[in-house]
Amino acid sequence: MSDDTRLIHAGKHAEPLARTVGPPIQKGSTVLLPNAAALYDDANHLTYGRAGLSAQACLQDALATLEGADGVTLYPSGIAAISGAMLALLGAGDEVLVVDNVYKPVRRFCDSVLKRFGVTVSYFDPATAPDRLVGEASDAVRMILLESPGSLSFEMQDVPAIAALAKARGILTAIDNTWAAGILFRPLDHGVDVSIQALTKYVGGHSDVFMGSAAARDPAVVRRLADGINHMGWAVSGEDAYAILRGLRTLPVRMERQGASGLRVAAWLRDQPEVAALFHPALPGCPDHALWARDFKGACGLFGFALRPAPEAAVDAFLDALTVFGLGFSWGGFESLAISCDPQLKPRRFPKDYGGPLIRLHVGLEDPDDLIADLRAGLDAYARLAV
Ligand SMILES: *Cc1c(COP(=O)(O)O)cnc(C)c1O
Numbered sequence: 001m002s003d004d005t006r007l008i009h010a011g012k013h014a015e016p017l018a019r020t021v022g023p024p025i026q027k028g029s030t031v032l033l034p035n036a037a038a039l040y041d042d043a044n045h046l047t048y049g050r051a052g053l054s055a056q057a058c059l060q061d062a063l064a065t066l067e068g069a070d071g072v073t074l075y076p077s078g079i080a081a082i083s084g085a086m087l088a089l090l091g092a093g094d095e096v097l098v099v100d101n102v103y104k105p106v107r108r109f110c111d112s113v114l115k116r117f118g119v120t121v122s123y124f125d126p127a128t129a130p131d132r133l134v135g136e137a138s139d140a141v142r143m144i145l146l147e148s149p150g151s152l153s154f155e156m157q158d159v160p161a162i163a164a165l166a167k168a169r170g171i172l173t174a175i176d177n178t179w180a181a182g183i184l185f186r187p188l189d190h191g192v193d194v195s196i197q198a199l200t201k202y203v204g205g206h207s208d209v210f211m212g213s214a215a216a217r218d219p220a221v222v223r224r225l226a227d228g229i230n231h232m233g234w235a236v237s238g239e240d241a242y243a244i245l246r247g248l249r250t251l252p253v254r255m256e257r258q259g260a261s262g263l264r265v266a267a268w269l270r271d272q273p274e275v276a277a278l279f280h281p282a283l284p285g286c287p288d289h290a291l292w293a294r295d296f297k298g299a300c301g302l303f304g305f306a307l308r309p310a311p312e313a314a315v316d317a318f319l320d321a322l323t324v325f326g327l328g329f330s331w332g333g334f335e336s337l338a339i340s341c342d343p344q345l346k347p348r349r350f351p352k353d354y355g356g357p358l359i360r361l362h363v364g365l366e367d368p369d370d371l372i373a374d375l376r377a378g379l380d381a382y383a384r385l386a387v
Pocket residue numbers: 076077078079080103151176178179198199200201210211212330
């Protein structure tokens with residue numbers, strides 16, 4: 001054969017891969033099939049790389065174990081997982097009920113895309129009683145989308161009650177379970193049909209990879225989600241799947257440490273004179289603590305608090321004085337972060353008075369004493385400008 005041909009076929013591994021602890025990161029769009037009959041035998045052969053190779057398959061397997069699921073689909077981001085699940089399960093003429101404390105980009109997707117495709121979107125107050133929510137749902141309602149606790153203002157819903165009532169009416173339930181990361185709360189065990197996560201946050205854990213997942217048990221739902229991936233053409237890379245799987249290995253220990261540190265910081269904050277209210281469902285006395293205590297087995301490091309009302313300059317001074325906390329969106333990584341929330345609350349249908357400017361903290365793996373000292377310095381800067 002000529003050099004051209006030999007170069008195309010040279011250097012191919014013929015031996016089985018060495019068995020490492022993690023999966024091989026295979027790169028490939030083309031998958032070579034063993035014979036002509038296999039070309040169109042999708043049931044028994046992986047025929048194309050877009051469906052994911054070894055690292056993606058291992059991650060799906062591990063996530064199925066985490067979530068107690070029969071099928072897990074992977075998406076290139078958390079928001080893609082939520083939009084993907086909705087596109088796969090909803091159609092024109094359907095109505096979806098979305099909790100009002102939902103992650104803001106989800107609201108944007110619902111209002112600009114779902115509505116354009118003929119899906120009616122209705123928001124409900126997170127405090128709505130489950131029997132009222134489901135009892136008053138129109139016959140067009142096909143899905144209820146929950147987020148509990150909400151990742152900005154931390155209201156919870158009675159998820160098992162809503163799931164049971166919805167099931168009796170043939171309504172699907174889906175939840176953004178990023179706060180619990182599939183480890184603090186397992187929605188599928190509580191009757192929810194689809195558990196969605198931004199793996200970008202705690203499962204990845206290192207603030208450097210985007211990915212999302214949707215997990216389900218019902219074979220028909222699993223099938224619809226998988227078809228949705230195929231129809232939309234979504235794919236995640238082997239490198240990214242590997243990185244998320246690596247994060248998953250240490251999820252329980254990071255979560256335990258960050259949850260405990262977060263609770264310590266939150267309890268300290270509650271006693272500070274500049275703080276009007278704490279929003280951490282795992283802290284006794286906080287809103288929805290009873291729901292958390294009944295259904296959850298731990299806390300992550302994400303919670304909120306309200307400063308006493310003060311001019312915006314004082315709130316900015318608080319944030320600008322922080323040096324251990326970074327200012328940044330996202331959370332679930334190893335690092336502590338802070339943001340002000342009020343601009344994100346504006347589009348809500350059921351506005352609520354949180355008692356003052358709402359701040360969200362993500363407590364990372366730093367020593368909580370250093371975080372508390374940093375917050376004290378921030379509160380001092382706030383107090384100088386608060387009237
Ligand atoms: C970050 C986040 C998402 C979206 O994840 P991306 O990977 O950034 O798209 C969805 N839900 C919640 C609650 C989040 O915090």
